[in-house]
Every structure is written in structure tokens, then in C-alpha cells.
Amino acid sequence: MRTKDMRRSVAALAALAMAGACTAQGIEVHGGQRQPVRVDTTGTPGATPSPTPSDVPSGIPKQDGGDGGDGKGGRGTAATTPPPTPTPPPSPTPAPKVLWSQGDEGLDVRELQARLRQIAWLFAGPTGTYDEPTVRAVRGFQGKRGLPQTGKTDSVTWARLLNMTREPGKWDLYAYGGQPAASPDPRCLTGRVLCISKTSRTLRWMVDGRTLRTVEVRFGSEGTPTREGVFQVYFKSRDHWSTLYDTPMPYAMFFSGxxxxxxxxxxxARGYYGASHGCVNVRDEAAIAQLFAQVRNGDKVVVYW
Structure with missing residues (x-):
């Protein structure tokens, strides 16, 4: 063999030896390019090794189901589901507002009593004072309608009562007194005068323009009206008895026929639910007894609207 051919053979053998060594170290030559080769170090022929975390290409999430991972590539973090937000219990229904109760006074209480009278839960009054009979009447009304029996008039009780009754008139409100007296007629401002207002249904006992006493009065019916005008007391009778109507007229002070x-x-007893035969009735016996002692024959009587 020629020297030149021998050199070529030696070079080829050297190349083959280098190629085998590179293959053992994980480098494989294909078409003149060296490529990395995965080497099975477990000794199992043909087995594909599991990638280590460093072998996972970037951008691919790491999965770890063996140590409580959260599925996002993190290790040691337990997968948790947020607990549901508890539903708060419903708020209790607020108690209705109390409008009036025992001890209260005023026109509103008077209207309450007048309405209770309309449906026969109250028989006395109206007085304008929320007294024990009013408490009992309200309690009975509430119980009849399935409401809490407090005896206090709350907004629910009042609404139910309004729906069942009519608005009371002036003399429904003052059937048992308490109405304010009307301003005195100018004719009452001089001398000694029984100043009687049909508008407010009151009698003022006045001396020289000063009111010394005020009492509630009622008048005759439509068929027997009380006369209006200026009169004088002409006769007084402490224990008078009417022969015309066969009825007592104590502390009578006659002024017109x-x-x-x-x-x-x-x-x-009945308040303004009755009427006289033309006389001016007074219901406060103690008050009329004192008036009878003070009024003289000849004192003026003024009856006006």
C-alpha cells in the first residue's frame, strides 16, 4: 500500500474512534453536526428518562400533584377554595311607633277617644286625657283584631282605627267638655254678666270685663231653641221643678220667659248627645251652685253666637 493510502486509512480509523467516544459522552454526530443525546443512566435499555424541573422548557406551567401543589407550578402550597360568605340573618321587624299612651293629653287623645266611642269601645269622654278607661278600650280593640294588647296606641293600631271610623266633628270631640271658650261678646265687657257663647258652648261669669269662672253649657234643640240677645236675671229658684216638663231645674236663674x-x-250623664227645651244647661253642679250664690237679680245675660 502506498504511503498516501495508508494515511487516509489511519485518518478514517481515528475519525471512527472519535465518533464512538463522543457517542458514549452523549454527543451524536449527524451529517457533520453534533447533537445532544439523552443517556439512560438507570441501566434500562430503551427507557426514556423523566425530565427534571430544569428540563421543562420555560413558558410551560409546572405540574405537581404529589405534594399538595396549587396547580400553578408552586410547591408546598395547598389547593384551597375560599369559604362561602355567610348570609346575615334577616333584621327583625321594628316595633310600630307608639303615638300615645297612658298619661298623655291633648286634642289627639281626644280624637282617639271620640273614635273609640263611635265603635262602642269607650263610653265615657272624650276627656283629652289618656286615662285607665282609654287603656282598657285600646287593649280590647287590639285584642279583637289580633294586635299586641299593649293598651298603647301605636301606628298600626291607629291606622286600623282610622279605617273603621269617621272623622269626629267638633262636638264629638267635646261631648264631655274641655272646649276652649270663645272670646267674649263686646256687650259682656261691662258690669256683671252671664256671657253665654253658642259657638263654644261655654258660659263666662264676668265682672267689669274680667272672667271669674267658665263652665260648659248646652242649649235647646232645633224645635225649642235658646233665645239670643241681651236679658236680665229676673227670678232665682234653688230647687225649682218644671211643671211644664215635669223635671227638676235646680239652681235655676230665669232670664227670658x-x-x-x-x-x-x-x-x-249624656253630654252633648242631648238637648234642653230652651234652657241653658250646666253640667258641673258644684260650679252652678257657686254661680247661683254670686249672681243677683238684675245681672245681665248675653246669649250670642
Missing amino acids: GQAVHYSADFA
Whole structure:
């Protein structure tokens, strides 16, 4: 063999030896390019090794189901589901507002009593004072309608009562007194005067323009009206008895024919739900007794609207 051919053979053998060594170290030559080769170090022929974390290409999430991973590539973090937000219990229904209760006074209480009278839960009054009979009447009304029996008038009780009754008129409100007296007629401002207002249903006992006493009064019916005008007391009778109507007229002070100012037991019992035969009825017996002692024959009587 020629020297040149021998050199080529030696070079080829050297190349083959280098190629085998590179293959053992994980480098494989293909078409003159060296490529990395994965080497099975477990000794199992043909086995594909599991990638280590460093072998996972970037951008691919790491999965770890063996140590409580959260599925996002993190290790040691337990997978958790947020607990549901508890639903708060419903708020209790607030108690209705109490409008009036025992001890209260005023026109509103008077209206309450007048409405209770309309449906026969109250028989006395109206007085304008929330007293024990009013408490009992309200409690009974509430119980009949399935409401809490507090005896206090709350907004629910009042609404139910409004739906069942009509608005009371002036004399429904003052059937048992308490109405304010009207301003005195100018004719009452001089001398000694029984100043009687049909508008407010009151009698003022006045001396020289000063009111010394005010009492509630009622008048005759439409068929027997009380006369209006200026009169004088002409006759007084402490224990008078009407022969015309066969009825007592105590503390009578006559001022026009058979019409007189006197005490009326019927007025005291029934209030403005009755009427006289033309006289001016007074229901406060103690008050009319004092007036009878002070009024003289000849004192002026003024009856006006």
C-alpha cells in the first residue's frame, strides 16, 4: 500500500474512534453536526428518562400533584377554595311607633277617644286625657283584631282605627267638655254678666270685663231653641221643678220667659248627645251652685253666637 493510502486509512480509523467516544459522552454526530443525546443512566435499555424541573422548557406551567401543589407550578402550597360568605340573618321587624299612651293629653287623645266611642269601645269622654278607661278600650280593640294588647296606641293600631271610623266633628270631640271658650261678646265687657257663647258652648261669669269662672253649657234643640240677645236675671229658684216638663231645674236663674240657666243631671250623664227645651244647661253642679250664690237679680245675660 502506498504511503498516501495508508494515511487516509489511519485518518478514517481515528475519525471512527472519535465518533464512538463522543457517542458514549452523549454527543451524536449527524451529517457533520453534533447533537445532544439523552443517556439512560438507570441501566434500562430503551427507557426514556423523566425530565427534571430544569428540563421543562420555560413558558410551560409546572405540574405537581404529589405534594399538595396549587396547580400553578408552586410547591408546598395547598389547593384551597375560599369559604362561602355567610348570609346575615334577616333584621327583625321594628316595633310600630307608639303615638300615645297612658298619661298623655291633648286634642289627639281626644280624637282617639271620640273614635273609640263611635265603635262602642269607650263610653265615657272624650276627656283629652289618656286615662285607665282609654287603656282598657285600646287593649280590647287590639285584642279583637289580633294586635299586641299593649293598651298603647301605636301606628298600626291607629291606622286600623282610622279605617273603621269617621272623622269626629267638633262636638264629638267635646261631648264631655274641655272646649276652649270663645272670646267674649263686646256687650259682656261691662258690669256683671252671664256671657253665654253658642259657638263654644261655654258660659263666662264676668265682672267689669274680667272672667271669674267658665263652665260648659248646652242649649235647646232645633224645635225649642235658646233665645239670643241681651236679658236680665229676673227670678232665682234653688230647687225649682218644671211643671211644664215635669223635671227638676235646680239652681235655676230665669232670664227670658221660662228659659233659665240651671243644672242638668241629663247633661252631666249624656253630654252633648242631648238637648234642653230652651234652657241653658250646666253640667258641673258644684260650679252652678257657686254661680247661683254670686249672681243677683238684675245681672245681665248675653246669649250670642
